[in-house]
Amino acid sequence: MAYVAQKENFPGKVFEVTFGTDTKAVFGGQNALPFYAFEGSIPNRPLIAYEIQDITPDDWPEAVSSVYKDVSHDPVAWARFSQDELKAKAIALRLIGTHPDREDRTPAEAAKAVRDVLAVIKVPLIILGSNSIEKDGPVLIAAAEAASGRNCIIGKAQEANYKTIAAAAMANNHKLIAMSELDVNLAKQLNILISQMGLDKERIITDPMCSALGYGIEYTYSVSERIRLAALAQSDPAMQQPMLGDAGMHAWKVKESSAPESDIPAWGPEKERGIAWEAVTAGAVLLAGADILIMRHPEAVSSVEKFIDELMQDGGR
Amino acid sequence: MALSGIEIFKLLPKTNCKKCGHPTCLAFAMKLAQRQASIDLCPDVSEDSKRVLGDAAAPPVRPTVFGAGDNAVKMGEETVLFRHEKKFVNPCALAVEVKDTMQDDEISRILDDVLASGIDRVGQRLKIDAIFAGNASNDPASFEGLVKAVVAKAPDLPLVLSTSNPAAAEAALKIAADKKPILYGADDSNAEAMAKLAKTYKVILGVAAKGPEALSVLTEKIKGFGVEDMVIDHGGRTAAEILEGNVLLRRSAIKKNFKPLGYPVITFAQRDDSMLETLIASLGIAKYSSIVVLSSAERWKNIALFALRQNLYTDPQVPMQVEQKIYSVGEPAPESPLIITTNFSLTFFIVSGEIENSRVASRLAIMDCEGMSVLTAWAAGKFTAPKIAQFILESGIADQMKNKELIIPGYVAIISGALEEKLPGWKITIGPREANALPAFLKNWNK
Ligand code: SF4
Numbered sequence: 184m185a186y187v188a189q190k191e192n193f194p195g196k197v198f199e200v201t202f203g204t205d206t207k208a209v210f211g212g213q214n215a216l217p218f219y220a221f222e223g224s225i226p227n228r229p230l231i232a233y234e235i236q237d238i239t240p241d242d243w244p245e246a247v248s249s250v251y252k253d254v255s256h257d258p259v260a261w262a263r264f265s266q267d268e269l270k271a272k273a274i275a276l277r278l279i280g281t282h283p284d285r286e287d288r289t290p291a292e293a294a295k296a297v298r299d300v301l302a303v304i305k306v307p308l309i310i311l312g313s314n315s316i317e318k319d320g321p322v323l324i325a326a327a328e329a330a331s332g333r334n335c336i337i338g339k340a341q342e343a344n345y346k347t348i349a350a351a352a353m354a355n356n357h358k359l360i361a362m363s364e365l366d367v368n369l370a371k372q373l374n375i376l377i378s379q380m381g382l383d384k385e386r387i388i389t390d391p392m393c394s395a396l397g398y399g400i401e402y403t404y405s406v407s408e409r410i411r412l413a414a415l416a417q418s419d420p421a422m423q424q425p426m427l428g429d430a431g432m433h434a435w436k437v438k439e440s441s442a443p444e445s446d447i448p449a450w451g452p453e454k455e456r457g458i459a460w461e462a463v464t465a466g467a468v469l470l471a472g473a474d475i476l477i478m479r480h481p482e483a484v485s486s487v488e489k490f491i492d493e494l495m496q497d498g499g500r
Numbered sequence: 501m502a503l504s505g506i507e508i509f510k511l512l513p514k515t516n517c518k519k520c521g522h523p524t525c526l527a528f529a530m531k532l533a534q535r536q537a538s539i540d541l542c543p544d545v546s547e548d549s550k551r552v553l554g555d556a557a558a559p560p561v562r563p564t565v566f567g568a569g570d571n572a573v574k575m576g577e578e579t580v581l582f583r584h585e586k587k588f589v590n591p592c593a594l595a596v597e598v599k600d601t602m603q604d605d606e607i608s609r610i611l612d613d614v615l616a617s618g619i620d621r622v623g624q625r626l627k628i629d630a631i632f633a634g635n636a637s638n639d640p641a642s643f644e645g646l647v648k649a650v651v652a653k654a655p656d657l658p659l660v661l662s663t664s665n666p667a668a669a670e671a672a673l674k675i676a677a678d679k680k681p682i683l684y685g686a687d688d689s690n691a692e693a694m695a696k697l698a699k700t701y702k703v704i705l706g707v708a709a710k711g712p713e714a715l716s717v718l719t720e721k722i723k724g725f726g727v728e729d730m731v732i733d734h735g736g737r738t739a740a741e742i743l744e745g746n747v748l749l750r751r752s753a754i755k756k757n758f759k760p761l762g763y764p765v766i767t768f769a770q771r772d773d774s775m776l777e778t779l780i781a782s783l784g785i786a787k788y789s790s791i792v793v794l795s796s797a798e799r800w801k802n803i804a805l806f807a808l809r810q811n812l813y814t815d816p817q818v819p820m821q822v823e824q825k826i827y828s829v830g831e832p833a834p835e836s837p838l839i840i841t842t843n844f845s846l847t848f849f850i851v852s853g854e855i856e857n858s859r860v861a862s863r864l865a866i867m868d869c870e871g872m873s874v875l876t877a878w879a880a881g882k883f884t885a886p887k888i889a890q891f892i893l894e895s896g897i898a899d900q901m902k903n904k905e906l907i908i909p910g911y912v913a914i915i916s917g918a919l920e921e922k923l924p925g926w927k928i929t930i931g932p933r934e935a936n937a938l939p940a941f942l943k944n945w946n947k
Contacts, residue, residue, distance in 0.1 A: 184758065186716040189751035221744040242936055284910070284937045314934070316875075343875070364873060365846075397621075397807035398853070399846040401814055404786075405584040412582070436936060438853055439803060449619050451799025459778050459804040466779045467808060470786045482775065490779040493739035 195418030203307025211425035232273035238280035244441035282313035290325035320347035327351035362390035407471035428473030511549035567658025575764035626806035635663035695725035716760035764790030824868035830861030858939035889922035
């Protein structure tokens with residue numbers, strides 16, 4: 184019996200999303216499984232956005248907070264640093280200060296942060312709420328208005344608050360992140376509900392919900408694989424959205440990325456461990472189908488960029 | 501791919517002699533297809549048919565055990581391409597490379613790292629599984645020296661002996677054959693000599709060729725020399741090549757039951773940049789490698805790879821739930837706090853992790869809500885005041901507590917009044933909405 188290469192061609196493809204105005208960024212558009220360039224076309228490489236916040240983070244471990252110690256008090260300085268020094272291709276501003284459990288900043292304050300950041304960057308912007316179901320509505324309405332005309336991505340719209348946030352995206356011509364909790368059917372249903380409101384399905388980015396390495400990443404991995412298979416094999420228009428991996432936030436929250444080596448010598452130095460935790464979390468969700476990542480540590484980002492370089496090197500054959 | 505009943509029937513004598521205990525050959529064929537009978541029951545089936553049936557019934561990726569004793573590593577036996585279909589079976593082994601061109605102290609340091617790599621994580625002992633000993637010098641005496649040093653220092657670790665020089669291979673096998681190593685390095689140029697060694701010393705043969713097609717020809721040739729156990733290398737070294745080769749190999753094995761490629765796959769992840777190496781190894785773990793070879797065993801790298809391997813090789817059919825009970829985080833005293841949440845396993849991991857971060861010993865009441873998160877469970881009527889009250893009362897936890905106080909997730913603040921009514925004598929405290937606010941909350945609690 185002679186060898187016959189088992190290559191697969193899929194009828195469906197992932198929608199391509201472009202955002203930004205000055206320097207644009209584009210992702211998605213492929214008709215193959217992640218990095219399977221040997222049997223399909225992968226026109227764009229996955230995009231990594233650097234995360235910044237509207238208030239000084241109080242829960243980032245030293246290994247990553249120290250990188251931003253001179254700029255993290257000011258979102259404008261932080262945005263400039265990310266774009267100019269770190270060469271960020273996109274920036275994700277998380278308005279965490281608006282959360283009722285944090286500083287409970289007002290939508291007007293959030294809008295100002297967005298305007299200020301947009302004034303100093305050319306790269307495209309992702310605007311994220313604080314993941315407060317009630318507060319994200321008013322905050323993102325104000326933020327979306329403040330960013331009107333800049334073709335941003337805003338989010339995250341969830342089942343309980345998607346109407347206001349999707350309306351804000353539509354009214355100001357932004358793209359929208361739709362997040363559901365690790366469930367293929369809920370992800371699909373949310374995309375349907377949002378497109379029924381009139382938001383073009385090709386303007387949605389699906390967030391299947393990221394999890395950290397060691398803390399449920401296998402769920403994110405398999406849900407992402409199933410979403411991507413449905414997009415490619417069944418051309419299901421409620422599943423063809425590109426996927427977001429909000430990797431940095433999850434990776435830097437767990438014990439393994441923060442516990443000092445002096446506490447647990449067997450785990451090795453916390454700096455490399457934290458960076459590896461973020462890089463492997465990001466790498467795993469990329470292999471499962473993420474098209475855009477939000478990350479924190481520049482060394483984790485550069486390692487993942489090198490990984491993508493190697494994965495894409497024969498791209499488009 | 502398993503054969504259908506009809507396909508099996510065609511291979512039987514079709515005499516309906518009933519000696520197999522079935523009324524007809526077809527009935528017997530149907531039982532065989534469902535794996536409820538063994539072909540040995542039919543005395544008249546031809547040897548040829550038996551071989552075809554045996555091949556078809558064997559797992560698509562050949563089960564192979566590498567190493568001896570408690571540290572032996574099982575490989576192969578995989579049945580799917582995606583883990584949501586069925587559990588990935590044998591976790592990818594991690595091997596660290598030492599070479600006979602290295603200085604003794606470097607070899608010694610790497611072996612120390614490997615021997616000290618074990619950590620316990622979520623009930624499993626995780627470690628670097630094997631040593632990959634390389635004959636970079638191509639000199640038999642140097643290789644023999646290296647293998648001696650490795651065996652002296654790490655006698656129980658499974659070994660890969662890597663050389664394409666049959667003389668060096670034989671020198672190493674004389675020392676280490678009883679450890680059931682992999683002899684890696686058979687290629688088109690030395691296949692016969694290497695196969696002979698593998699057969700003589702009863703070891704697994706690592707076979708390398710450029711691309712799946714050449715590899716399939718080579719494994720057939722080696723099988724012809726009488727070697728059954730192989731580990732295969734399609735020659736891909738960049739991430740793109742590793743992915744393509746591994747996918748094509750696994751698909752051939754799973755979808756076509758193509759035996760010449762139905763062997764465990766070895767992947768080389770070594771990079772000068774250890775962080776990038778970690779990512780290349782992650783690719784191997786996620787995408788079908790049975791062994792990944794690394795250049796070092798730094799502890800930070802080990803734990804990241806162990807966690808990924810452990811996560812991806814869990815059983816996806818098991819629901820995302822943890823058992824309903826009251827867990828201790830740290831060593832709670834009578835005056836320690838009692839916190840309740842649902843049994844969604846991610847909620848459990850994250851909440852218990854944050855309590856650990858707070859270093860405030862606590863009791864964590866995990867309530868069975870069919871694996872739903874707090875808000876979903878509340879909306880579905882599973883995480884309600886009467887149900888929470890019933891769980892808390894039945895648990896009898898009050899007996900161990902100084903003050904009857906229950907901390908509920910901020911997301912269900914709305915039920916605190918109803919809960920106070922259902923739990924007379926209890927104080928209901930509204931905790932934070934998000935787990936990451938727990939450390940701050942717990943540090944200030946009861947202050
Ligand atoms: S023993 Fe063999 S030949 Fe006889 S009925 Fe059974 S299958 Fe057919």
